[in-house]
Amino acid sequence: MSLIVRDAPIGSASPVAQPPSRRSIYAELGVRTIINARGATTAVGGTLIDAEVLAAMTDASRHFVVLDELNRRVGETIAAATGAEAGYVTSGSAAGMALAAAACVAGADPERIRTLPDAGGYANEIVVHRAHRLAYDQMYRLGGGRLVEIGLPLETERWELERAITGRTAAVAYHDSPTTTPGALPFEVVVEVAHERCVPVIVDAASTLPPVDHLRRWIRAGADLVVYSGGKGIRGPQDSGMLAGRRVLIEAARANGSPFAGIGRGMKVSKEAMVGLEVALRRFLTMDHEAERTLHGRQTDLIEASLRRRRDVRIACEREWADWPAPIIRVHPMAGAAWRPEAVRDAMMAGDPSVHINVERGGLLINTHCLREGDEMTLAASLTAALDGAR
Amino acid sequence: MGFYDDLGVPTLINAAGPLTRLGGSRLGPEVLAAMAEASSSFVHLDELQAAAGTVIAACTGAEAGYVAAGASAGLSLATAACVAGMDVAAFDRLPDTTGMRGEVVVQRGHRTSYDHAIRAVGVRMVEVGYLGHPGAGGTFGWQIDAAITERTAAVACPIIDTPGMVPLAEVCAIAHARGVPVIVDAAAELPPRSNLRRFVADGADVVVFSGGKAIGGPQASGIVAGRADLIASIALQHQDMDVRPETWNLRHLLGGALAGIPHQGVGRSMKVGREEIAGLITALRAYAAGDDEADRDAWMALLDIVADELGEPEGVRVLRQLNVAKPVPLLSIAVDAARVGLTGYEVVQALLAGEPSIAVSESYADHDVVIVNPQGLTEAEATMVGHRLRQVVGTSEHEGMAC
Numbered sequence: 199m200s201l202i203v204r205d206a207p208i209g210s211a212s213p214v215a216q217p218p219s220r221r222s223i224y225a226e227l228g229v230r231t232i233i234n235a236r237g238a239t240t241a242v243g244g245t246l247i248d249a250e251v252l253a254a255m256t257d258a259s260r261h262f263v264v265l266d267e268l269n270r271r272v273g274e275t276i277a278a279a280t281g282a283e284a285g286y287v288t289s290g291s292a293a294g295m296a297l298a299a300a301a302c303v304a305g306a307d308p309e310r311i312r313t314l315p316d317a318g319g320y321a322n323e324i325v326v327h328r329a330h331r332l333a334y335d336q337m338y339r340l341g342g343g344r345l346v347e348i349g350l351p352l353e354t355e356r357w358e359l360e361r362a363i364t365g366r367t368a369a370v371a372y373h374d375s376p377t378t379t380p381g382a383l384p385f386e387v388v389v390e391v392a393h394e395r396c397v398p399v400i401v402d403a404a405s406t407l408p409p410v411d412h413l414r415r416w417i418r419a420g421a422d423l424v425v426y427s428g429g430k431g432i433r434g435p436q437d438s439g440m441l442a443g444r445r446v447l448i449e450a451a452r453a454n455g456s457p458f459a460g461i462g463r464g465m466k467v468s469k470e471a472m473v474g475l476e477v478a479l480r481r482f483l484t485m486d487h488e489a490e491r492t493l494h495g496r497q498t499d500l501i502e503a504s505l506r507r508r509r510d511v512r513i514a515c516e517r518e519w520a521d522w523p524a525p526i527i528r529v530h531p532m533a534g535a536a537w538r539p540e541a542v543r544d545a546m547m548a549g550d551p552s553v554h555i556n557v558e559r560g561g562l563l564i565n566t567h568c569l570r571e572g573d574e575m576t577l578a579a580s581l582t583a584a585l586d587g588a589r
Numbered sequence: 590m591g592f593y594d595d596l597g598v599p600t601l602i603n604a605a606g607p608l609t610r611l612g613g614s615r616l617g618p619e620v621l622a623a624m625a626e627a628s629s630s631f632v633h634l635d636e637l638q639a640a641a642g643t644v645i646a647a648c649t650g651a652e653a654g655y656v657a658a659g660a661s662a663g664l665s666l667a668t669a670a671c672v673a674g675m676d677v678a679a680f681d682r683l684p685d686t687t688g689m690r691g692e693v694v695v696q697r698g699h700r701t702s703y704d705h706a707i708r709a710v711g712v713r714m715v716e717v718g719y720l721g722h723p724g725a726g727g728t729f730g731w732q733i734d735a736a737i738t739e740r741t742a743a744v745a746c747p748i749i750d751t752p753g754m755v756p757l758a759e760v761c762a763i764a765h766a767r768g769v770p771v772i773v774d775a776a777a778e779l780p781p782r783s784n785l786r787r788f789v790a791d792g793a794d795v796v797v798f799s800g801g802k803a804i805g806g807p808q809a810s811g812i813v814a815g816r817a818d819l820i821a822s823i824a825l826q827h828q829d830m831d832v833r834p835e836t837w838n839l840r841h842l843l844g845g846a847l848a849g850i851p852h853q854g855v856g857r858s859m860k861v862g863r864e865e866i867a868g869l870i871t872a873l874r875a876y877a878a879g880d881d882e883a884d885r886d887a888w889m890a891l892l893d894i895v896a897d898e899l900g901e902p903e904g905v906r907v908l909r910q911l912n913v914a915k916p917v918p919l920l921s922i923a924v925d926a927a928r929v930g931l932t933g934y935e936v937v938q939a940l941l942a943g944e945p946s947i948a949v950s951e952s953y954a955d956h957d958v959v960i961v962n963p964q965g966l967t968e969a970e971a972t973m974v975g976h977r978l979r980q981v982v983g984t985s986e987h988e989g990m991a992c
Contacts, residue, residue, distance in 0.1 A: 328697065328700060328720075329720060330720070331697055331719050332719045332720060333719050350700050350702055351699075351701070351751060352701070353702065378720075379720045559752050
């Protein structure tokens with residue numbers, strides 16, 4: 199695929215010679231910006247970074263440092279924020295999952311680190327609920343794990359976990375997100391069973407922030423390693439993430455990761471990303487989440503109101519803090535309605551400005567988490583036009 | 590003194606829906622009469638099954654039909670047919686599938702404990718796809734296609750509302766392009782009545798329904814509807830094969846489709862009596878001629894009786910649920926455990942322990958919600974359910990107890 203440059207001024211080959219352009223870099227590149235009502239999703243840019251964080255990243259880019267030293271220092275902030283013994287900066291949640299698996303399979307043993315993802319006959323089974331299977335768990339396999347599934351999408355019994363843990367088990371993995379199928383064992387049971395057998399528990403909590411308390415809840419409940427994204431709710435660099443957990447496991451993850459030559463070497467974390475995550479995390483801990491919540495609540499009200507007169511939609515809003523990082527709006531077609539969710543989504547995406555929403559369970563899913571002030575007006579207009587266009 | 594009294598087995602009021610462990614459904618007088626009549630004469634079971642299959646085919650739009658000992662048995666028989674075809678040696682070897690097409694492909698989100706009935710025949714479930722995040726995409730068609738090999742006997746596609754699954758029609762298109770049949774478990778997917786034909790119309794090769802739930806047939810009956818060749822294989826692996834080539838009704842198959850007389854097949858233990866066949870066919874005909882709207886009105890009237898008796902005690906929220914996709918109205922009763930003094934499970938237990946004993950649905954009891962399903966209730970029972978609910982969750986009783 200070739201890079202399409204539209205409206206590029208002739209003779210602008212040397213960026214240094216040119217005065218800084220007032221046009222957006224995206225406009226210069228001919229890449230459309232979008233309104234994001236899908237939530238903090240990697241494929242549409244993850245999150246928007248605040249000026250304070252960007253300034254720190256710029257500052258970080260002006261000096262050389264020992265990367266391991268910087269990661270250890272930011273790790274202390276992660277540990278303090280999560281209540282864990284130690285913390286570690288990764289290049290995102292997926293890298294966090296791979297390194298968590300590598301830590302549990304290979305530990306900090308240089309020879310075992312070298313052979314991953316071949317576990318070389320060592321215990322490498324990672325027990326996972328069938329209800330928690332998702333495409334990202336490939337990362338556990340990348341880290342040398344072999345997945346052993348327990349339970350069913352809608353039901354799991356304690357004995358299934360007890361029987362699945364053997365001498366070949368390296369870890370038990372757990373997953374939490376607003377869309378997780380409700381068939382897994384309660385986390386307390388998982389910790390109890392795993393710890394009775396001296397097996398660590400890894401939690402993938404990538405996209406569960408805010409609320410702030412979700413930073414601490416898993417460690418508090420006994421998790422040994424917790425994976426978070428840095429580029430979603432925390433609003434750090436999009437390619438940042440964190441691991442929090444027991445010191446011995448964090449040290450093992452570190453030994454498997456960049457800048458060392460293990461399986462994590464390609465999951466490089468830059469000094470700018472480490473510093474950005476540090477500042478974003480501090481900011482996340484002290485910012486006014488209630489004000490954010492109020493903004494997204496207002497946006498929800500406006501979008502809901504814009505649909506209220508329609509007879510071809512059924513609207514359900516979920517405003518509870520517990521499940522989603524921000525309020526969501528579900529819009530389903532009434533029986534006999536002329537519109538199809540996929541067609542409305544595609545029409546909104548093709549519009550100008552392009553508005554991205556999800557389709558789930560036969561309806562539209564509008565997530566307000568990443569809507570900027572004013573985006574809701576554009577979204578409501580785009581949605582109405584798309585619904586009308588379908589008739 | 591009734592039969593259950595005589596045995597000392599307590600009866601209960603079923604406000605939980607047509608659940609097997611509570612006895613399924615009530616049989617209507619025509620169904621009971623047909624069963625009594627059936628039991629008074631002898632017939633050739635294969636001829637009775639063939640006749641029943643014609644009725645099932647007419648009601649479902651399938652090529653052929655069969656009466657099984659419940660939906661679960663139907664799944665086992667359907668799987669056995671997909672694995673063995675018309676190979677008598679394969680009939681004989683099951684559930685050992687060594688050297689046969691011993692795999693059934695299924696989307697991971699479609700796994701349930703009911704698929705044990707599929708595995709019981711000796712096949713291995715090959716799971717594809719993921720659950721959860723809509724962005725990461727639950728399952729894609731290519732995953733199903735990639736899992737189909739020369740070892741694949743069938744693709745199983747139970748009707749379960751897991752988000753992100755590839756829809757049945759698309760599954761059928763993928764499987765058929767590779768020459769593999771699709772088995773649909775639609776055990777509890779009635780009503781709506783339109784579902785009798787829907788999954789067959791979507792392309793399913795064999796569909797199973799429970800006979801003892803919405804249809805109102807005998808509790809130990811089920812329907813298999815599907816391709817004629819698969820139904821023929823089912824019959825051969827299910828019926829009594831203590832037959833002689835000289836006199837067997839199906840001896841015309843010998844030397845042609847069949848290499849010889851089969852031994853008793855893997856389905857032999859899932860026996861269906863002529864009474865069940867007669868009862869099921871009578872119930873199915875009546876059900877197919879019935880009307881979803883009329884059923885729903887009747888069920889709503891029963892729920893109104895329960896709701897009127899119950900009222901709105903303090904700390905209790907009563908909600909009528911009307912689900913478009915599965916049109917059985919439900920009454921959900923949410924208790925504020927702190928104010929009522931009982932959790933959802935405690936309400937369930939109190940109703941079970943009462944006189945008369947009442948079973949309500951505990952599907953959401955962990956959220957302190959109990960659900961009344963009207964399908965198994967009479968008007969008198971609905972009144973009793975509302976009355977007992979009021980006694981259990983109403984505050985007056987607890988105020989009295991607190992004194």
